[in-house]
Amino acid sequence: MRFVEADFLFDGENWLRDVRLEIDETGRIVQSVKAISDTPRHSVVIPGFVNSHSHCFQRAMAGFAEKSFDGKDSFWGWRERMYGLVNSLSAEDFAKICRFFMAENLQCGYTTLVEFHYFHNRADGSAYEPEELLSLNLIHSAKTAGIRFTLLPVLYMMGGFGRTALLEQKPFLMESVKDYLRLFSRLSEKNSPSFLCGMAIHSLRAVTKSALQELVEKRGDLPVPIHIHIAEQELEVTQCQNFYGKRPVEWILDNLPVDERWSLIHATHVSAWELLHMARKNVVAGLCPITEANLGDGLFPLRKWLDLDGSISIGSDSNIRLDPFEELRLLEYGQRLTKKSRCVVADPNCPSTGMRLVRSLYKGSSQSSGFSVGGLKVGDMADFLVLDPSHPSLINPSIDTLWDRLIFSGSREMILNVFVGGEQVVHQGIHSDYKEALKGFSEVLLER
Ligand SMILES: [Zn+2]
Numbered sequence: 001m002r003f004v005e006a007d008f009l010f011d012g013e014n015w016l017r018d019v020r021l022e023i024d025e026t027g028r029i030v031q032s033v034k035a036i037s038d039t040p041r042h043s044v045v046i047p048g049f050v051n052s053h054s055h056c057f058q059r060a061m062a063g064f065a066e067k068s069f070d071g072k073d074s075f076w077g078w079r080e081r082m083y084g085l086v087n088s089l090s091a092e093d094f095a096k097i098c099r100f101f102m103a104e105n106l107q108c109g110y111t112t113l114v115e116f117h118y119f120h121n122r123a124d125g126s127a128y129e130p131e132e133l134l135s136l137n138l139i140h141s142a143k144t145a146g147i148r149f150t151l152l153p154v155l156y157m158m159g160g161f162g163r164t165a166l167l168e169q170k171p172f173l174m175e176s177v178k179d180y181l182r183l184f185s186r187l188s189e190k191n192s193p194s195f196l197c198g199m200a201i202h203s204l205r206a207v208t209k210s211a212l213q214e215l216v217e218k219r220g221d222l223p224v225p226i227h228i229h230i231a232e233q234e235l236e237v238t239q240c241q242n243f244y245g246k247r248p249v250e251w252i253l254d255n256l257p258v259d260e261r262w263s264l265i266h267a268t269h270v271s272a273w274e275l276l277h278m279a280r281k282n283v284v285a286g287l288c289p290i291t292e293a294n295l296g297d298g299l300f301p302l303r304k305w306l307d308l309d310g311s312i313s314i315g316s317d318s319n320i321r322l323d324p325f326e327e328l329r330l331l332e333y334g335q336r337l338t339k340k341s342r343c344v345v346a347d348p349n350c351p352s353t354g355m356r357l358v359r360s361l362y363k364g365s366s367q368s369s370g371f372s373v374g375g376l377k378v379g380d381m382a383d384f385l386v387l388d389p390s391h392p393s394l395i396n397p398s399i400d401t402l403w404d405r406l407i408f409s410g411s412r413e414m415i416l417n418v419f420v421g422g423e424q425v426v427h428q429g430i431h432s433d434y435k436e437a438l439k440g441f442s443e444v445l446l447e448r
Contacts, residue, residue: 001025002422004384005041008397012047012362012375015399023382026193027421032378043389044397046406047376048111048418049324049361052368053227053265053286053315056101056138057094057119060444061085062320075233075295082318083168087123093447094119095137096440101319102145103431108322108412111383111420112369113147114315116200116227116265118154118172120183125170135187139195145433146425148383150369152200152227153187155180155215161205161243172202177214194421196370198225204240204248209255216256225261225370227286228252232266232297249274258283263313263368268298275301279308284364289330291317299334303344306356311364323412328357332407354403386417388429 002023009019011032018041022031035041065081067073089097105113115138121127128134135153142149156172159165165173174180187197199219201207207215219226231237231248240248249270252258258281265286267278278285287300295318305312314327332353335344343353350356365374372380387394393410406414418426425431 004045005035006045007041007043009045009376011377013359021376023422027382029376029378029380029382042386044387044394046385047374048383048385049109050112050313050365050369050374051105051110051316052114052313053288053317054113054115054319056115057086057089057097058082059101059319060097078295086119086171087168091128091133093444094134096444098137098141100437100441102141102147103434103437104322106145106147106418106425106431107434109324109385109415111148111418112371112373114150114152114369116152116154118156118202121171123171125173132183132186139190146420146423148194148371148420150196150198151187152198153183154200154202156202156206157211158206161239177211181218198370201228203229205236225263225368227263227265230264230267231269234269237269247271247274253277260367268292268300275304279310284311284313284367286313286315287331288315288317289327289334290321293330294320299338302331302335306345306360311367312360313364313368314361325407325410325412328407352404354407358403382422383420385415387414388416
Protein backbone atom coordinates (compact mmCIF):
# COMPACT_ATOMS: atom_id res chain seq x y z
CA MET A 1 0.00 0.00 0.00
CA ARG A 2 1.32 3.42 -0.94
CA PHE A 3 0.11 6.75 0.35
CA VAL A 4 0.33 10.47 -0.26
CA GLU A 5 -0.17 13.21 2.30
CA ALA A 6 -0.80 16.88 1.68
CA ASP A 7 -1.65 20.10 3.50
CA PHE A 8 -4.05 21.01 0.68
CA LEU A 9 -5.48 18.39 -1.66
CA PHE A 10 -8.18 18.98 -4.26
CA ASP A 11 -10.44 15.96 -4.68
CA GLY A 12 -12.19 17.15 -7.86
CA GLU A 13 -14.88 19.17 -6.08
CA ASN A 14 -13.36 20.58 -2.89
CA TRP A 15 -10.09 21.31 -1.17
CA LEU A 16 -9.31 18.97 1.71
CA ARG A 17 -6.91 19.95 4.51
CA ASP A 18 -4.28 17.65 6.05
CA VAL A 19 -5.30 14.61 4.08
CA ARG A 20 -3.79 11.18 3.51
CA LEU A 21 -4.71 9.08 0.50
CA GLU A 22 -4.01 5.36 0.46
CA ILE A 23 -3.33 3.77 -2.90
CA ASP A 24 -3.58 0.05 -3.66
CA GLU A 25 -1.30 -1.99 -5.91
CA THR A 26 -3.47 -1.25 -8.98
CA GLY A 27 -2.90 2.49 -8.54
CA ARG A 28 -6.41 3.24 -7.28
CA ILE A 29 -7.25 5.36 -4.23
CA VAL A 30 -8.81 3.12 -1.59
CA GLN A 31 -8.95 5.41 1.40
CA SER A 32 -8.98 9.14 2.13
CA VAL A 33 -8.38 10.04 5.77
CA LYS A 34 -7.04 12.83 7.97
CA ALA A 35 -3.23 12.92 7.94
CA ILE A 36 -1.83 12.55 11.41
CA SER A 37 1.80 11.72 10.88
CA ASP A 38 4.59 14.15 11.64
CA THR A 39 6.42 13.15 8.48
CA PRO A 40 6.93 15.88 5.92
CA ARG A 41 4.03 16.16 3.54
CA HIS A 42 3.36 17.90 0.29
CA SER A 43 1.99 21.39 0.44
CA VAL A 44 -0.46 21.32 -2.50
CA VAL A 45 -1.62 18.27 -4.46
CA ILE A 46 -4.11 18.44 -7.34
CA PRO A 47 -5.46 15.78 -9.70
CA GLY A 48 -3.56 15.30 -12.93
CA PHE A 49 -5.20 16.97 -15.90
CA VAL A 50 -6.75 15.10 -18.80
CA ASN A 51 -5.61 16.32 -22.19
CA SER A 52 -8.86 15.37 -23.84
CA HIS A 53 -8.16 16.34 -27.44
CA SER A 54 -4.83 16.17 -29.22
CA HIS A 55 -3.30 15.49 -32.61
CA CYS A 56 0.19 14.42 -31.57
CA PHE A 57 1.91 14.89 -34.95
CA GLN A 58 0.91 18.58 -35.07
CA ARG A 59 3.39 19.22 -32.26
CA ALA A 60 6.00 19.35 -35.05
CA MET A 61 4.39 22.43 -36.62
CA ALA A 62 4.00 24.52 -33.47
CA GLY A 63 5.04 28.06 -34.38
CA PHE A 64 5.61 27.21 -38.04
CA ALA A 65 2.25 28.47 -39.29
CA GLU A 66 2.15 32.04 -38.05
CA LYS A 67 2.99 33.89 -41.28
CA SER A 68 0.55 35.52 -43.64
CA PHE A 69 1.43 37.38 -46.79
CA ASP A 70 -2.01 38.67 -47.72
CA GLY A 71 -3.41 39.36 -44.25
CA LYS A 72 -6.22 36.90 -44.84
CA ASP A 73 -5.07 33.74 -43.12
CA SER A 74 -7.69 31.53 -41.46
CA PHE A 75 -8.25 28.03 -40.14
CA TRP A 76 -8.47 26.81 -43.73
CA GLY A 77 -5.01 28.23 -44.60
CA TRP A 78 -3.58 26.62 -41.48
CA ARG A 79 -5.14 23.34 -42.56
CA GLU A 80 -3.21 23.45 -45.86
CA ARG A 81 0.04 23.76 -43.91
CA MET A 82 -0.99 20.87 -41.67
CA TYR A 83 -1.55 18.75 -44.78
CA GLY A 84 1.97 19.69 -45.90
CA LEU A 85 3.36 18.43 -42.60
CA VAL A 86 1.48 15.14 -42.55
CA ASN A 87 2.53 14.37 -46.10
CA SER A 88 6.20 14.91 -45.24
CA LEU A 89 6.40 12.72 -42.11
CA SER A 90 7.70 9.15 -42.15
CA ALA A 91 6.65 6.51 -39.63
CA GLU A 92 10.07 6.98 -37.98
CA ASP A 93 9.45 10.73 -37.66
CA PHE A 94 6.04 10.01 -36.20
CA ALA A 95 7.52 7.67 -33.59
CA LYS A 96 10.05 10.33 -32.55
CA ILE A 97 7.29 12.92 -32.15
CA CYS A 98 5.19 10.48 -30.09
CA ARG A 99 8.03 9.66 -27.75
CA PHE A 100 8.76 13.32 -27.04
CA PHE A 101 5.13 14.32 -26.84
CA MET A 102 4.24 11.78 -24.15
CA ALA A 103 7.07 12.90 -21.86
CA GLU A 104 6.20 16.54 -22.50
CA ASN A 105 2.53 15.99 -21.65
CA LEU A 106 3.47 14.48 -18.30
CA GLN A 107 5.84 17.32 -17.48
CA CYS A 108 3.08 19.79 -18.28
CA GLY A 109 0.63 18.13 -15.88
CA TYR A 110 -1.40 15.99 -18.25
CA THR A 111 -1.54 12.52 -16.70
CA THR A 112 -4.08 11.22 -19.22
CA LEU A 113 -3.90 11.86 -22.94
CA VAL A 114 -6.83 11.37 -25.31
CA GLU A 115 -5.44 11.23 -28.83
CA PHE A 116 -7.83 11.91 -31.71
CA HIS A 117 -5.83 9.93 -34.22
CA TYR A 118 -6.62 10.32 -37.90
CA PHE A 119 -3.14 9.92 -39.41
CA HIS A 120 -3.38 6.30 -40.55
CA ASN A 121 -1.65 5.89 -43.96
CA ARG A 122 1.40 6.84 -45.98
CA ALA A 123 1.25 10.03 -48.05
CA ASP A 124 0.14 8.10 -51.14
CA GLY A 125 -2.70 6.51 -49.17
CA SER A 126 -1.12 3.06 -48.99
CA ALA A 127 -1.38 1.20 -45.72
CA TYR A 128 1.53 0.65 -43.39
CA GLU A 129 2.48 -2.88 -42.40
CA PRO A 130 0.75 -3.56 -40.11
CA GLU A 131 -2.02 -1.13 -41.00
CA GLU A 132 -2.21 0.14 -37.42
CA LEU A 133 1.53 0.91 -37.25
CA LEU A 134 1.14 4.58 -36.28
CA SER A 135 -1.45 3.72 -33.65
CA LEU A 136 0.98 1.16 -32.22
CA ASN A 137 3.65 3.87 -32.09
CA LEU A 138 1.34 5.99 -29.99
CA ILE A 139 0.41 3.13 -27.65
CA HIS A 140 4.03 2.08 -27.21
CA SER A 141 5.21 5.64 -26.50
CA ALA A 142 2.44 6.24 -23.97
CA LYS A 143 3.17 3.01 -22.15
CA THR A 144 6.92 3.65 -22.05
CA ALA A 145 6.44 7.20 -20.78
CA GLY A 146 3.89 6.10 -18.15
CA ILE A 147 0.99 8.31 -19.24
CA ARG A 148 -2.58 7.00 -19.10
CA PHE A 149 -3.78 6.84 -22.66
CA THR A 150 -7.07 6.82 -24.53
CA LEU A 151 -6.60 6.32 -28.26
CA LEU A 152 -9.46 7.35 -30.50
CA PRO A 153 -8.87 6.00 -34.00
CA VAL A 154 -10.77 8.33 -36.33
CA LEU A 155 -13.16 7.52 -39.14
CA TYR A 156 -12.39 9.93 -41.99
CA MET A 157 -13.78 9.26 -45.46
CA MET A 158 -14.43 12.46 -47.41
CA GLY A 159 -13.09 15.90 -48.29
CA GLY A 160 -16.18 17.84 -47.24
CA PHE A 161 -19.97 17.64 -47.29
CA GLY A 162 -20.75 15.49 -50.36
CA ARG A 163 -17.20 15.91 -51.69
CA THR A 164 -14.55 13.33 -52.43
CA ALA A 165 -11.29 13.63 -50.54
CA LEU A 166 -8.36 15.73 -51.71
CA LEU A 167 -5.05 14.08 -52.60
CA GLU A 168 -3.47 15.60 -49.48
CA GLN A 169 -6.06 13.88 -47.30
CA LYS A 170 -4.98 10.37 -48.32
CA PRO A 171 -3.04 9.73 -45.07
CA PHE A 172 -6.33 10.06 -43.17
CA LEU A 173 -8.74 8.03 -45.24
CA MET A 174 -10.59 4.83 -44.57
CA GLU A 175 -12.90 3.28 -47.12
CA SER A 176 -15.61 1.82 -44.95
CA VAL A 177 -16.99 1.38 -41.48
CA LYS A 178 -15.97 -2.27 -41.78
CA ASP A 179 -12.31 -1.19 -42.14
CA TYR A 180 -12.73 1.12 -39.18
CA LEU A 181 -14.22 -1.56 -36.95
CA ARG A 182 -11.42 -3.95 -37.88
CA LEU A 183 -8.87 -1.35 -36.73
CA PHE A 184 -10.88 -0.60 -33.59
CA SER A 185 -11.11 -4.28 -32.77
CA ARG A 186 -7.37 -4.87 -33.17
CA LEU A 187 -6.48 -1.88 -31.05
CA SER A 188 -9.05 -2.77 -28.38
CA GLU A 189 -7.20 -6.05 -27.81
CA LYS A 190 -4.53 -3.91 -26.16
CA ASN A 191 -6.89 -2.42 -23.57
CA SER A 192 -5.39 -2.45 -20.09
CA PRO A 193 -5.73 -0.47 -16.84
CA SER A 194 -3.73 2.34 -18.47
CA PHE A 195 -4.86 2.06 -22.09
CA LEU A 196 -8.31 2.30 -23.63
CA CYS A 197 -9.35 2.32 -27.25
CA GLY A 198 -12.37 4.55 -27.87
CA MET A 199 -13.93 5.86 -31.07
CA ALA A 200 -13.97 9.08 -33.06
CA ILE A 201 -15.58 10.52 -36.14
CA HIS A 202 -13.54 13.27 -37.73
CA SER A 203 -16.51 15.59 -38.39
CA LEU A 204 -19.87 15.61 -40.09
CA ARG A 205 -18.18 16.93 -43.22
CA ALA A 206 -15.74 13.97 -43.40
CA VAL A 207 -18.17 11.05 -43.02
CA THR A 208 -21.36 10.11 -44.87
CA LYS A 209 -24.68 9.96 -43.06
CA SER A 210 -25.04 6.23 -43.73
CA ALA A 211 -21.52 5.50 -42.41
CA LEU A 212 -22.19 7.52 -39.29
CA GLN A 213 -25.40 5.69 -38.61
CA GLU A 214 -23.79 2.31 -39.32
CA LEU A 215 -20.92 3.03 -36.96
CA VAL A 216 -23.15 4.22 -34.14
CA GLU A 217 -25.48 1.25 -34.59
CA LYS A 218 -22.64 -1.30 -34.53
CA ARG A 219 -21.11 0.42 -31.53
CA GLY A 220 -24.28 -0.23 -29.53
CA ASP A 221 -23.83 -0.07 -25.77
CA LEU A 222 -20.05 -0.31 -25.77
CA PRO A 223 -18.96 1.76 -22.75
CA VAL A 224 -16.16 3.69 -24.44
CA PRO A 225 -15.95 7.39 -25.23
CA ILE A 226 -16.79 8.67 -28.70
CA HIS A 227 -15.62 12.08 -29.92
CA ILE A 228 -16.34 14.24 -32.94
CA HIS A 229 -15.15 17.66 -34.20
CA ILE A 230 -18.47 19.40 -34.42
CA ALA A 231 -18.78 23.17 -35.00
CA GLU A 232 -15.34 24.73 -34.93
CA GLN A 233 -15.78 27.08 -37.86
CA GLU A 234 -18.73 29.23 -38.94
CA LEU A 235 -18.14 28.08 -42.52
CA GLU A 236 -18.70 24.45 -41.59
CA VAL A 237 -21.93 25.40 -39.79
CA THR A 238 -23.15 27.09 -42.99
CA GLN A 239 -22.04 24.16 -45.14
CA CYS A 240 -23.86 21.75 -42.82
CA GLN A 241 -27.03 23.85 -42.99
CA ASN A 242 -26.81 23.85 -46.79
CA PHE A 243 -26.20 20.08 -46.96
CA TYR A 244 -28.35 18.69 -44.13
CA GLY A 245 -30.69 21.62 -43.52
CA LYS A 246 -29.53 21.81 -39.92
CA ARG A 247 -26.68 23.13 -37.84
CA PRO A 248 -24.06 20.44 -36.89
CA VAL A 249 -24.97 20.02 -33.22
CA GLU A 250 -28.66 20.21 -34.02
CA TRP A 251 -28.25 17.53 -36.70
CA ILE A 252 -26.29 15.15 -34.54
CA LEU A 253 -28.71 15.49 -31.62
CA ASP A 254 -31.65 14.83 -33.93
CA ASN A 255 -30.12 11.91 -35.85
CA LEU A 256 -27.87 9.95 -33.50
CA PRO A 257 -28.37 8.44 -30.02
CA VAL A 258 -26.05 10.93 -28.36
CA ASP A 259 -25.42 10.41 -24.64
CA GLU A 260 -22.85 10.97 -21.90
CA ARG A 261 -20.24 8.92 -23.78
CA TRP A 262 -20.04 11.66 -26.41
CA SER A 263 -17.61 14.56 -26.42
CA LEU A 264 -18.46 17.33 -28.87
CA ILE A 265 -15.07 18.83 -29.64
CA HIS A 266 -15.07 22.54 -30.55
CA ALA A 267 -18.78 23.00 -29.94
CA THR A 268 -17.82 26.60 -30.55
CA HIS A 269 -20.71 27.82 -32.66
CA VAL A 270 -23.90 26.66 -30.97
CA SER A 271 -27.38 28.13 -30.67
CA ALA A 272 -29.26 28.41 -27.38
CA TRP A 273 -31.38 25.40 -28.42
CA GLU A 274 -28.28 23.32 -29.20
CA LEU A 275 -26.67 24.24 -25.90
CA LEU A 276 -29.77 23.30 -23.92
CA HIS A 277 -30.11 19.95 -25.62
CA MET A 278 -26.39 19.19 -25.30
CA ALA A 279 -26.86 19.62 -21.56
CA ARG A 280 -29.95 17.40 -21.52
CA LYS A 281 -27.96 14.65 -23.26
CA ASN A 282 -25.15 15.11 -20.73
CA VAL A 283 -22.43 15.35 -23.39
CA VAL A 284 -19.02 16.89 -22.72
CA ALA A 285 -18.19 20.18 -24.40
CA GLY A 286 -14.60 19.59 -25.55
CA LEU A 287 -12.80 22.94 -25.58
CA CYS A 288 -9.28 23.76 -26.73
CA PRO A 289 -8.91 27.45 -25.89
CA ILE A 290 -5.26 27.95 -26.92
CA THR A 291 -5.73 26.28 -30.30
CA GLU A 292 -9.14 27.90 -30.83
CA ALA A 293 -7.51 31.29 -30.22
CA ASN A 294 -4.58 30.42 -32.47
CA LEU A 295 -6.90 29.34 -35.29
CA GLY A 296 -9.35 32.20 -34.82
CA ASP A 297 -12.26 29.83 -34.31
CA GLY A 298 -14.54 31.86 -32.07
CA LEU A 299 -15.81 31.51 -28.53
CA PHE A 300 -17.98 28.90 -26.84
CA PRO A 301 -20.81 30.34 -24.65
CA LEU A 302 -19.16 29.11 -21.49
CA ARG A 303 -21.20 30.90 -18.84
CA LYS A 304 -24.51 29.67 -20.26
CA TRP A 305 -23.12 26.14 -20.45
CA LEU A 306 -21.98 26.15 -16.83
CA ASP A 307 -25.36 27.53 -15.76
CA LEU A 308 -26.88 24.45 -17.43
CA ASP A 309 -24.52 22.35 -15.25
CA GLY A 310 -22.63 21.27 -18.37
CA SER A 311 -19.25 19.59 -18.10
CA ILE A 312 -16.21 20.64 -20.08
CA SER A 313 -12.90 19.13 -21.03
CA ILE A 314 -9.74 20.84 -22.26
CA GLY A 315 -7.41 19.67 -24.97
CA SER A 316 -4.18 20.92 -26.47
CA ASP A 317 -5.47 20.01 -29.96
CA SER A 318 -2.89 21.45 -32.40
CA ASN A 319 -0.27 21.37 -29.63
CA ILE A 320 0.98 24.87 -30.28
CA ARG A 321 1.42 25.05 -26.50
CA LEU A 322 0.92 22.60 -23.62
CA ASP A 323 -0.24 24.19 -20.39
CA PRO A 324 -3.51 23.23 -18.66
CA PHE A 325 -3.47 26.33 -16.46
CA GLU A 326 -3.14 28.53 -19.53
CA GLU A 327 -5.99 26.68 -21.26
CA LEU A 328 -8.30 27.46 -18.33
CA ARG A 329 -7.08 31.04 -18.04
CA LEU A 330 -7.68 31.69 -21.71
CA LEU A 331 -11.10 30.09 -21.51
CA GLU A 332 -12.18 32.75 -19.03
CA TYR A 333 -10.20 35.61 -20.60
CA GLY A 334 -11.88 35.06 -23.97
CA GLN A 335 -15.23 35.56 -22.27
CA ARG A 336 -14.00 38.67 -20.44
CA LEU A 337 -12.72 40.28 -23.63
CA THR A 338 -15.99 39.81 -25.47
CA LYS A 339 -18.29 40.69 -22.56
CA LYS A 340 -16.07 43.54 -21.29
CA SER A 341 -16.56 42.15 -17.82
CA ARG A 342 -14.63 40.22 -15.16
CA CYS A 343 -15.05 36.85 -13.40
CA VAL A 344 -17.56 35.83 -16.08
CA VAL A 345 -18.14 32.25 -14.92
CA ALA A 346 -18.26 32.99 -11.18
CA ASP A 347 -21.69 32.88 -9.53
CA PRO A 348 -23.11 33.31 -5.99
CA ASN A 349 -22.84 29.58 -5.30
CA CYS A 350 -19.25 29.49 -6.45
CA PRO A 351 -17.75 32.99 -6.44
CA SER A 352 -14.27 31.71 -7.26
CA THR A 353 -13.82 31.77 -11.04
CA GLY A 354 -11.05 29.19 -10.93
CA MET A 355 -13.00 26.81 -8.72
CA ARG A 356 -16.06 26.94 -10.99
CA LEU A 357 -13.87 26.17 -14.01
CA VAL A 358 -12.16 23.17 -12.44
CA ARG A 359 -15.33 21.67 -10.99
CA SER A 360 -16.83 21.56 -14.46
CA LEU A 361 -13.55 20.32 -15.88
CA TYR A 362 -13.17 17.45 -13.47
CA LYS A 363 -16.74 16.31 -14.18
CA GLY A 364 -15.83 16.02 -17.85
CA SER A 365 -12.50 14.26 -17.31
CA SER A 366 -13.78 10.73 -16.76
CA GLN A 367 -16.45 11.06 -19.42
CA SER A 368 -14.05 12.20 -22.10
CA SER A 369 -11.29 9.70 -21.32
CA GLY A 370 -13.20 6.61 -20.18
CA PHE A 371 -11.01 6.33 -17.06
CA SER A 372 -11.83 7.16 -13.42
CA VAL A 373 -9.60 10.20 -13.43
CA GLY A 374 -9.80 13.91 -12.82
CA GLY A 375 -10.54 13.65 -9.11
CA LEU A 376 -8.77 12.27 -6.06
CA LYS A 377 -11.64 10.52 -4.30
CA VAL A 378 -11.87 6.90 -3.20
CA GLY A 379 -12.22 4.83 -6.37
CA ASP A 380 -10.33 7.28 -8.59
CA MET A 381 -6.95 6.45 -10.06
CA ALA A 382 -4.09 8.06 -8.10
CA ASP A 383 -3.00 10.42 -10.88
CA PHE A 384 -1.83 13.61 -9.26
CA LEU A 385 0.50 16.61 -9.40
CA VAL A 386 2.63 17.86 -6.55
CA LEU A 387 3.07 21.60 -6.92
CA ASP A 388 6.16 23.58 -6.02
CA PRO A 389 5.56 25.27 -2.64
CA SER A 390 8.21 27.90 -3.40
CA HIS A 391 6.36 29.18 -6.49
CA PRO A 392 4.91 32.67 -5.85
CA SER A 393 1.38 31.41 -6.58
CA LEU A 394 1.67 28.84 -3.79
CA ILE A 395 3.07 30.89 -0.96
CA ASN A 396 0.66 31.06 1.97
CA PRO A 397 -2.11 29.16 0.18
CA SER A 398 -5.72 29.38 1.25
CA ILE A 399 -8.73 27.40 0.11
CA ASP A 400 -10.63 30.55 -0.86
CA THR A 401 -8.21 31.71 -3.50
CA LEU A 402 -5.98 28.77 -4.37
CA TRP A 403 -7.51 27.78 -7.72
CA ASP A 404 -7.74 31.43 -8.79
CA ARG A 405 -4.06 31.92 -8.02
CA LEU A 406 -3.05 28.72 -9.81
CA ILE A 407 -5.02 29.52 -12.95
CA PHE A 408 -4.63 33.29 -13.22
CA SER A 409 -1.08 33.73 -11.99
CA GLY A 410 0.38 30.26 -12.33
CA SER A 411 1.66 28.08 -15.13
CA ARG A 412 2.99 24.61 -15.86
CA GLU A 413 6.29 25.65 -14.24
CA MET A 414 4.60 25.11 -10.84
CA ILE A 415 4.54 21.35 -11.41
CA LEU A 416 7.23 19.62 -9.42
CA ASN A 417 6.38 15.91 -9.32
CA VAL A 418 3.86 13.90 -11.31
CA PHE A 419 2.33 10.55 -10.39
CA VAL A 420 0.24 8.21 -12.53
CA GLY A 421 -1.49 5.35 -10.72
CA GLY A 422 0.64 6.19 -7.69
CA GLU A 423 3.90 5.77 -9.66
CA GLN A 424 6.15 8.81 -9.94
CA VAL A 425 6.89 9.67 -13.58
CA VAL A 426 8.19 13.25 -13.28
CA HIS A 427 10.83 14.18 -10.71
CA GLN A 428 11.58 17.83 -9.95
CA GLY A 429 9.87 18.92 -13.16
CA ILE A 430 11.67 16.50 -15.48
CA HIS A 431 10.49 13.24 -17.05
CA SER A 432 13.30 10.68 -17.12
CA ASP A 433 13.06 10.28 -20.92
CA TYR A 434 12.58 13.96 -21.79
CA LYS A 435 16.16 14.77 -22.77
CA GLU A 436 16.65 11.67 -24.93
CA ALA A 437 13.22 12.07 -26.50
CA LEU A 438 13.98 15.71 -27.27
CA LYS A 439 16.98 14.63 -29.36
CA GLY A 440 14.73 12.58 -31.64
CA PHE A 441 12.15 15.35 -31.82
CA SER A 442 14.92 17.83 -32.72
CA GLU A 443 15.91 15.62 -35.65
CA VAL A 444 12.36 15.84 -36.99
CA LEU A 445 12.39 19.64 -36.66
CA LEU A 446 15.84 19.95 -38.25
CA GLU A 447 14.58 18.09 -41.33
CA ARG A 448 11.93 20.70 -41.87
ZN1 LIG B 1 -8.86 18.56 -33.35
